[in-house]
Amino acid sequence: MHKLLMDSPGEKMLLLGNEAIARGAIEAGMAFATTYPGTPSSASSEISANFFTMASESPLYFEYSTNEKVALEVAAAAANSGLRTMCVMKHVGVNVAADALMTLAYVGVTGGLVILTADDPYMFSSQNEQDNRYYGKLSGLPIVEPVFVDEARQMMGYAFDLSEKLGEPVLFRTTTRLNHSTGPVTFGAIRKPVTKGEFKKDPFSKVTVPAVSRKLHVRLVENIERAERLSCESPYNTITGDGPWGIVANGVSVNYVADAVSDLSITDRVRVLRVGFSHPMPESLILKFLDGCEKVLIVEEGEPFMEEAIRAIAQSAGITVSIQGKAKNLFSRLFEYDPGLVRAKIAAYFCVPYDAPVKIDLSDIPQIPQRPPNLCAGCSHRAVFYEVNQATAGMETIKPTDIGCYTLGFLPPLSSGDFLICMGSSVGTSSGFSQACDQKVISFIGDSTFFHSGIPGLINAVFNNHDFTLVILDNQTTAMTGHQPHPGVDMMAMNHEGYGRVSIESVVRGIGVPHVSVIKPYNVKKSIAAIREAVAHKGVSVVIARQECVLLAKSLKKLKGKPFYVSDKCKNHKNCINDLACPAFYLDGGRVKIDPNQCTGCSVCTQICPEHAILPVKGK
């Protein structure tokens, strides 16, 4: 049995934040869950991966949806049929789901709906560090934010109850640090999930024509007032201590504040307001907190969300005490905080004597070579980038790219990526660049990203007759986030029954793309010829590069290729290392060698060697 499904209240174990959240949802009787993968809310051993496995041994329904908007729509219907439902996404995923979110806030839910948004301060694995607490403000929906791992479990039940009490979705906001922290968790009881829903028709409350929405917006605004009262009473919004120095914190910063107050021995001087229910902010509780404060410091990663709210509350109550947070000498809007930083800022703001830890002199440390992430040895994306570079040699090009492992192709020597803003943007921006500039536009998108949001851009390009080549890197999985399936994956081959399958080629042809070709990227010569032809086509052309992810093939024990070695025919042109840069190569006394433990036998390098000096290892 999956460890998170065990009905063993009181059991204590160490869990990752993501596992604790998944457990909390099970304890809360969640029956239905949807997601689109995105680190930090995905990846192996994390929330959605746990749901995927648990769904096969419990009544839970779980799906990987094509994108976050679809995931939220699917979840909205389940929650409007009375089922306790969860929808999991990373912070930027909420941007994709925002259209559904904003009006779902009007329509509301009958069964609890918890939308998990995993924010990523410092951008460990994201393209921006937007602060999704503002989605609470924008949509009018409540936000809860856990502080530590076991609290994430407990808070899940609270969030479901809150959602049902208010009849609207609740945003459950985490940050990478919480998702990827491990701490002790004590299991609670599992509430039996209601797995069959019933949708009660009520078109005058559920069909958002203007006349209905005017009524619904009134209700939403009233609900914000109700939610504010609940925020004041919430066990997650608490004041500890009664000293004259006020500190307000949320999320993981609460831990850093607790440690700093203890390290600085100022427990009797401070009072701490920890905000775990952060939208709406608890107005009367904040007024109670401010009463008697000499000065106030707000500790929150990201934007000054609480700071703005607390300043506004103080201003309307005529309180003039100094309230500071984001400021030049205090906290930044940028990146993650850490315990030492928070300790130093608290000491400085409240003028507490403090000796910072002694730093080690690092000025004469030799330069340590960087260890950047790299496309794997034998990755077919590398072959495609090389082939495109060969096919377009001497041409002026612009190469928009997209989000996935292949984004790493932007680094030299492959240098295949010039522009990237969001999922699916390779296609739309290709249209814009090809119209605005003279260079030839060749863009890259992965299979999962194509299904996620590449298709509308391609339809647009065909309709408006744009001129570019889109290369779809079809490695038959969502590789970057940990090999989750997508609609193009053969689920039967992975021993998962009951799924359909969508062919990328049929979609592309169905859209009416005038020039479509399919290549096997490990066949270099044929691939270059096909790419050349596609690039020469005036109008939209699509090249589908089909090759299973080598990392996935390795884990499924499907790799059959023999490793290669560099024979003494080598004349040291180094085209292999300079143009392909596969990590299986290394230099030994200035000569290229191949690490047989890394080489997957893709044979791409042997095809580009001018001396045909790279040969398969015999007898292996």
Next chain:
Amino acid sequence: MDVTRLIIVAVGGQGNLLASKVLGEASLCSGIPVRMSEIHGMAQRGGVVESALVFGDAESTIISDGEADILLGFEPAETLRALKRCNPKTVVITNTAPLPPFTVAIGKGIYPEIETICKLLRERTASLIDIDAAALAKEAGNVLAVNMVLLGALTATGILPVTPESIESAIEKITRSAFIETNIKAFEMGRKVAG
């Protein structure tokens, strides 16, 4: 309970997260408060994996620069890169078997001499335990047991509040059954060499 802060740095695939899990499990079973944090975004693509483990009465799950009591490095250049996490009182344990990054392999960077790395680590911190964990793991019969050798060396310092016995039972509980014997052997060898 006093707070002990441990940072483990490794290259993706070296088994850092399993080592952290073993320490976490041993602490949980011994009733020692423990909190951990890990960053492993692109580890499978050859990047660095860092874990922070905080033992004792603290709430934070991460460790600021200069505040590690112990630094455990699975790869010598990565240990040196993590020197900013240490202070003059930090105890450092490093594997001396290098895994040069790809940038070095293709001639785009120079890997520092192991002696230089060890000299710097020794000079700037309280003490250094440098062992060839790869060779010991091989000797123990499992080349992948570098993490267990280093756990053994870590235990030998006596700084951590967990006992060797509790770590051994955690190894037995959570590592794959086929590897338990060689893992325990590797752990014992690490203890002996560093002790």
